Amino acid sequence: xxxxxxVQSIIHPNAWWVNNTDRTVSRGALVFAFxxxxxxxxxxxxxxxxxxxxQHDSAIVKVAPLRVNQPLKKTELPVAAMPSYRGExxxxxxxxxxxCLIVGSVFPRVDPALTRGMAGHSTAPTVLAAPYYGATRDxxxxxxxxxxxxxxxxxDYPQFLWDQLPISGPEESILRLDHLQPIGHHHDAYQxxxxxxxxxxxxxxxxxxxxxxxGQTHExxxxxxxxxxxxxxxxx
Numbered sequence: 001x002x003x004x005x006x007v008q009s010i011i012h013p014n015a016w017w018v019n020n021t022d023r024t025v026s027r028g029a030l031v032f033a034f035x036x037x038x039x040x041x042x043x044x045x046x047x048x049x050x051x052x053x054x055q056h057d058s059a060i061v062k063v064a065p066l067r068v069n070q071p072l073k074k075t076e077l078p079v080a081a082m083p084s085y086r087g088e089x090x091x092x093x094x095x096x097x098x099x100c101l102i103v104g105s106v107f108p109r110v111d112p113a114l115t116r117g118m119a120g121h122s123t124a125p126t127v128l129a130a131p132y133y134g135a136t137r138d139x140x141x142x143x144x145x146x147x148x149x150x151x152x153x154x155x156d157y158p159q160f161l162w163d164q165l166p167i168s169g170p171e172e173s174i175l176r177l178d179h180l181q182p183i184g185h186h187h188d189a190y191q192x193x194x195x196x197x198x199x200x201x202x203x204x205x206x207x208x209x210x211x212x213x214x215g216q217t218h219e220x221x222x223x224x225x226x227x228x229x230x231x232x233x234x235x236x
Contacts, residue, residue, distance in 0.1 A: 028197035036093035104128030126182035134170030158211035
């Protein structure tokens with residue numbers, strides 16, 4: 001059950017999350033994907049020696065922080081599993097499997113006739129997804145400060161949306177619209193759940209996203225009306 005002081009309460013609770021019976025990857029679908037931690041400095045891997053001088057399929061690698069202003073140097077040690085190309089590095093990120101909301105639907109595929117001779121990644125299809133983070137504090141996770149959770153639940157910030165996901169896990173979750181990122185449109189890149197946001201719920205997400213990008217909401221938007229009601233009731 002949703003509490004009274006959340007934006008979901010304006011919409012009938014049973015109309016916030018609905019069944020995604022055919023498990024389609026569409027706007028509003030709840031999926032699972034490995035998401036890197038956005039605030040981390042990634043690491044780079046540089047082959048420095050072979051584990052066997054006569055074998056090209058394994059190597060000893062040097063692991064170091066990857067800084068944007070560091071000079072790139074091409075390795076002279078060929079390793080079959082780690083091809084090296086000009087201007088590229090091997091990077092590694094800490095990542096976690098998280099529930100994510102599909103914010104941008106699958107984009108139209110480019111005519112294959114127009115992509116001959118191009119690298120596959122130049123036009124590879126993706127979906128845009130925003131991850132959820134567990135807000136509940138317990139012995140396994142730090143979660144969010146309860147005072148901040150209340151502010152997020154009252155829509156004080158455009159980059160956050162408080163929710164209770166219809167899946168097992170933390171009791172409360174925070175959607176991070178400012179962590180919106182592309183996920184490859186490949187069956188190994190994500191797993192589709194049996195839930196999706198309703199059209200009314202997506203309207204709330206769209207209003208928050210507009211606020212995040214443009215710095216304002218429409219005066220007659222649901223978010224604006226909800227925040228005015230919260231101000232009147234709680235004095236936030």
